[in-house]
Amino acid sequence: VCIVQKKDTKKMFAMKYMNKTACIKKDAIKNVLKEQEILQTLEHPFLVNLWFTFQDEEDMFMVVDLLLGGDLRYHIQQEVKFDSNLVRLYICELALALDYLKCFSILH
Known part of the structure; x- marks a missing residue:
């Protein structure tokens, strides 16, 4: 997970990234896709909210609320x-x- 900033709004987010090859080796693809599906349906002030998802050749990315302080x-x-x-x-x-x-x- 890393901290990112959306260029147009300057809003800060946390970006979770997962290597596709590692997910396949760990047989975790189904779990990652289920997590994404669940997060896409939820929006609540006391849960981490999903804002963006995308992928490239090697990785899958989920951009969520940034919760500084742990x-x-x-x-x-x-x-x-x-x-x-x-x-x-x-x-x-x-x-x-x-x-x-x-x-x-x-x-x-």
């Missing part, structure tokens, strides 16, 4: 102490995101 798992692994109000907020955000996924019959 995800919740990263902070938990860093043993960050959260106050109870922040924990309540995160639980509510997670519940809303999971409820949204449930509407699409998506299990996480």
